[in-house]
Amino acid sequence: MPRETVRDLIARSALANRKVLVTGASGAFGSQTLRLARELGASALGLDRKPADGVIACDVSDGEQVRAAVGEAIEQLGGLDILIHFAGIGPAVDVGQPPGADVSEALEVNLLGTWRVTAAALPALLERRGRVIITASLLASVTLPFTGAYTVSKRALTGYADVLRAEYGSHLSVTTVYPGYVDTPIHERSRAVGVSLDGLVPAERVRDTVTTVLRAATAARPPRDVASTRLGSAALRLARHAPAVLDRALAARMGATMRRGTYAGAELAAGLRTRLNSQGKETRA
Numbered sequence: 447m448p449r450e451t452v453r454d455l456i457a458r459s460a461l462a463n464r465k466v467l468v469t470g471a472s473g474a475f476g477s478q479t480l481r482l483a484r485e486l487g488a489s490a491l492g493l494d495r496k497p498a499d500g501v502i503a504c505d506v507s508d509g510e511q512v513r514a515a516v517g518e519a520i521e522q523l524g525g526l527d528i529l530i531h532f533a534g535i536g537p538a539v540d541v542g543q544p545p546g547a548d549v550s551e552a553l554e555v556n557l558l559g560t561w562r563v564t565a566a567a568l569p570a571l572l573e574r575r576g577r578v579i580i581t582a583s584l585l586a587s588v589t590l591p592f593t594g595a596y597t598v599s600k601r602a603l604t605g606y607a608d609v610l611r612a613e614y615g616s617h618l619s620v621t622t623v624y625p626g627y628v629d630t631p632i633h634e635r636s637r638a639v640g641v642s643l644d645g646l647v648p649a650e651r652v653r654d655t656v657t658t659v660l661r662a663a664t665a666a667r668p669p670r671d672v673a674s675t676r677l678g679s680a681a682l683r684l685a686r687h688a689p690a691v692l693d694r695a696l697a698a699r700m701g702a703t704m705r706r707g708t709y710a711g712a713e714l715a716a717g718l719r720t721r722l723n724s725q726g727k728e729t730r731a
Contacts, residue, residue: 460664462487465523465574467516469506469563470532472496474630475581478656479530486660491519493563494533506533506559507551516566526570528663530579531560534600538636540714541594549595556599561606568614577619579662580607581655584626584678587685588692591700591718592641611670621662624673624682625655640712646703650675 466483470476471492480500483490490500493515497503504515520526534556537548564578571578585593586600604622611620627647636642654674662668673679684692704722709715 464488464527465525466490466528467519467526468492468530470494471501472498473532474652475655476532478652479659482660489523491523506563507554509562512562513566516563520570525574526567526576527574528577529567529571530659532581533559536596536632536635538592538639538641538714539595552595552599557602560603572617575617577663577668579621579623579659581623584624584681588681590696592714619668621668622671623658624678626650626678628652639714641709641714648677
């Protein structure tokens with residue numbers, strides 16, 4: 447799909463009079479998408495745990511709240527053409543430990559929250575042969591330490607999108623978007639325990655993801671899968687066609703990061719640091 451600017455989208459006014467619902471609508475991606483969708487002429491509402499003007503209070507991990515909030519949004523909009531999913535969280539965990547509350551929360555919000563909202567909105571979407579845009583992550587395919595809860599939930603989310611497409615694709619388009627690292631509040635939890643991705647992977651901008659989502663929402667033939675940047679597209683292709691090569695490159699990058707002492711004070715990283723040091727000693731021996 448050709449790269450377009452927001453100005454190009456506005457000129458085409460492809461969202462004029464369309465009815466749009468955005469989850470995670472008070473967050474970095476959702477708030478900008480909601481604002482631009484309205485500027486493009488759409489009737490747009492949002493869902494978020496933090497209500498705001500045009501954003502209905504809703505915790506996507508709560509089924510009753512989802513049913514009520516989605517129903518309210520569709521009633522206010524008078525139908526639904528496009529559902530855009532941004533709601534998500536990113537806890538840092540040690541995948542070698544038993545799954546705890548952080549893992550359950552990631553699955554409830556990132557995977558099942560998307561599933562719940564989509565199911566509640568599906569009758570309205572099918573009636574208008576609508577679109578669902580699901581925000582996954584490059585971390586669904588590009589694997590890094592301490593992202594287990596997030597990676598598993600996002601990889602499962604891509605599977606959900608694929609099955610949704612298989613079962614309802616005759617009356618519904620489904621696009622999966624794969625942003626890379628973007629400096630938003632979702633990283634606060636990993637920063638708090640000293641294992642953030644800051645500087646470990648190339649950074650993207652909020653507007654890269656927002657523009658990609660809006661292109662998918664307005665495309666005559668919406669894409670099946672799309673990354674937010676050219677570099678992201680290359681990483682996604684590498685992950686799919688040469689995963690072992692990518693694994694080795696990421697392992698080397700992580701080893702260099704550890705040797706620089708980037709995670710020296712992080713308790714969560716202590717085990718990995720010990721294993722990498724032990725591996726280095728064995729290699730030198």
